[in-house]
Amino acid sequence: MSAERVPVRFYQVGSFAVGNRLVSADRRNAQSDPQRANSLTSGHRACAGCGEALGARYALDAATRVTNGQLVAVNATGCLEVFSTPYPETSWQLPWLHSLFANSPSVATGVAAGLRSLGKSEVRVVAQGGDGGTADIGMGALSGMFERNDDVLYICYDNEAYMNTGVQRSSATPGAARTATTDVVGEHPGNVFGTGKFVPAIAMAHEIPYVATASVADLFDLETKVERAMSMHGARYLHILVPCPLGWGSASSDTIRLSRLAEETGLFPVFEAENGELTGSRTIRHRVPVEEYLRLQRRFSHLFTREGEVKDVATVARIQAIADRNIRRYRLSEEVS
């Protein structure tokens, strides 16, 4: 974890608002500040319980705070773009540009290059997109931005499918998950198990200065990582897991809970890496079997009986194996780290 800001962990409570009251004012998170930027302000049209709206507000408010408001955001096409800017309304209180689906890393490169050429290097650039815009259609542009080490923080809000177009599979969709293009029919219902496309690992392979993952369940950690990222220059990548009640078939009130369960099962490893090397991991204190995470989501309901018992034992075991491998690979367990 970053040297600038020691992470605070409150395992006993579910609410970080409570947690904030336990720390000194200077260590409280940006969201608890009544003067917070509200970069993505209220009135937007996201679904109730949208993890992406939450993640974007947390991340951009933190980035705004650490850059003293000298920030420009570039947005890929997707839910975040659509729900935030139905013309002529906008929920963005920072300079914001949407161009296309596949090109936000390149547009951000242009913003950074333009600002530098105009002598405005103090203005920083964040690009953001969903998992489709990042892992699929924008992959080439993202890789190019990484490889050139352009001065851009790219944030991927990963809700594991194309939610904007009606929940179709992306290369970030987990195995067995039901989407509109991976129906629960046939011998292997839901999404196939591929080799996976975990963009943080791809980002690490580019050996860029900073790669981190975070979730909306761990606000303090997320903000710390944004601040850490903005303290550096060059290409940086932040991957935030953002549950989608619509696409996952989960209760709006379960968004934070699902984020935490994704972390505690090991299915979503939370870590940091610098220059291609793992530098820190969030160790799991209360390890949870994957079915506790899966059971809350209709996209995995075919794995369970009506009563909530595991029906497809083999598939759940397969998902558990993925979680176990993450725990080993990203040193998420205190025993192995």
Next chain:
Amino acid sequence: MAAQHGDGTATQLRLHGRGGQGTVTAAELLAVAAFEDGLYAQAFPSFGSERMGAPVEAYCRVGSKPIRTREPVARPDVVIVQDPTLLGQVNLFGGLTSSGFVIVNASRPVQELDLDGLMGLIPLTNIVSVPATRIALEHVGRPTPNSALLGALSALTGLISPAGIIHALEHRFAPAIADANSRAVREAYDVVVAERGEVISAAAN
């Protein structure tokens, strides 16, 4: 030879070489030399994606008024052959005008070259061979025949001046290299003047 024909059209040149020999560079140097002489010129390659060693062509037009046409050169007034191994392999002299000139980079005299199809087409006095590669090796230290061939062109046709070629070289190269190439220009110029003297006197006999 005048810079353009009686009807006002420019003198047209075609250069034949192999990929990597600087055929396009030769055409460019020729155009710049003409420019330095106060003439209008247009040089362009044969627009291929030829690889090293493959036969390539480049073109040049030189005239005393602006050149507008964008045709390739199909009826050349001058053909320059950078590489003697092209003789008999490629249609080098297609479309050559009856008063045209030919310059071949070769160490052997014209009479010993495989010039099938050329003999009788243009006067023997309009053909020269010049050991451009040998001259280049001597002065420049590399087998780049362009400068010597342009010196020969100057001597044979008077289309461009040796001073123009030397100016073009000075534009393109560092002083030491330009100077070495300039010596190659002058030697080739002298060789051709001498050779033409022999051919003309032999023809007179």
Next chain:
Amino acid sequence: MLQQIEGSRAVASAVALCRPNVVCAYPISPQTHIIEAIGAMVKAGELDAEFVNVDSEMAAMSVLIGASAVGARAYTATASQGLLYMMEAVYNVAGLGLPAVMTLANRALGAPINIWNDHSDAMSVRDAGWVQLFAETNQEAIDLHILAFSLAEELSVPVMVCVDGFILTHAIERVDVPEQTQVDRLLAPFEPRHVLDPHDPVSIGAMVGPDAFTEVRYLASIRLSRALDVLPPLAQRHSDELARSVPSLVSPYRLDDADVVVVAMGSVLGTIKDVIDEMRDDGHAIGALGVSCFRPFPKDQIRDALAGASRVVVVEKAFSLGYGGILATDIALVLSGRGIPIHTVIAGLGGRPVWAASLRTCFNEAVDATLSETTFLDLDEEVVAREVDRMAATRRSGPSAENVLRDLAERSRT
């Protein structure tokens, strides 16, 4: 200063004189020499710009979008497949109203892959919302690039300067490269119409639904069409400063009393003018009209220029498959109601040389009123007929490209 240089270097010099802030480079023939030359200038410190070697043409245009949106002057160059690859961003930059400038080193579109010149690439983006200017010579290529930056920033629209690939980009000819002081007088610092500025945050690129999309597109068309009013006085200002004629919307040539008028774009006009001079010497009343600005289309100026014509021949280096001439269609609409014959001559596809002799034949036929409505110049009709026969005779006749090349090879052997 007068120089004898390659067209690509001339374009690079002109772009550098415009002091771009950001230049993007993704290599594609025949555009490469332009970006190589600019890259060298940046590396040597002669040009103070950000030079970004991007990962694709899509990235190139996208970097331009980002740079332009923060108020930077941005430039790139492409051709052919590269233009198609960035197509989505080509429309996007126009829709966003950002004044990027791009050189299009005109080249054919595949398949079959072909690196040589024609205008298919430019025609494929005629509806994208860019100003499209066509250079006849490398001098015009220089002057049009400087004009392009002026026009783009004045109107907040992107401008594409079309320069014939290889024919101009690789031709070494005499050009007059302006002085920096002259270009500085012509091109004021870029003042964006909208800009991403933390002190005055705006959202650019929001979604527009059916309630306003028509109006927004209508306004975009008005903005683009303003080039028809703005360009002539702007070109005049450039002409005065540079002491030569900088092209504007159309370029008439020997149009006085011309019965037959040849309309064309780009470098082929040079060859056409030579042919017209010959035919004038032979007593034929023929002239030419160069279309320098293809989009927005200067309808009024073309209508006026062709007012005296009794027959029009449109020579174009592209065509709409399944239909015919593209420029010719636009010309026909402008002249609708006049009832004069309009001929299309498709020439120079994929680098096929456009011979003066072939043009002369066509123009003579036009004078004699025997020219067909559509002519594919120097089309090898025998080769085509044999392939048509092969396709009729065999279901699995194979790819036409290969068959035609094999046919040509066999014929050259016999």
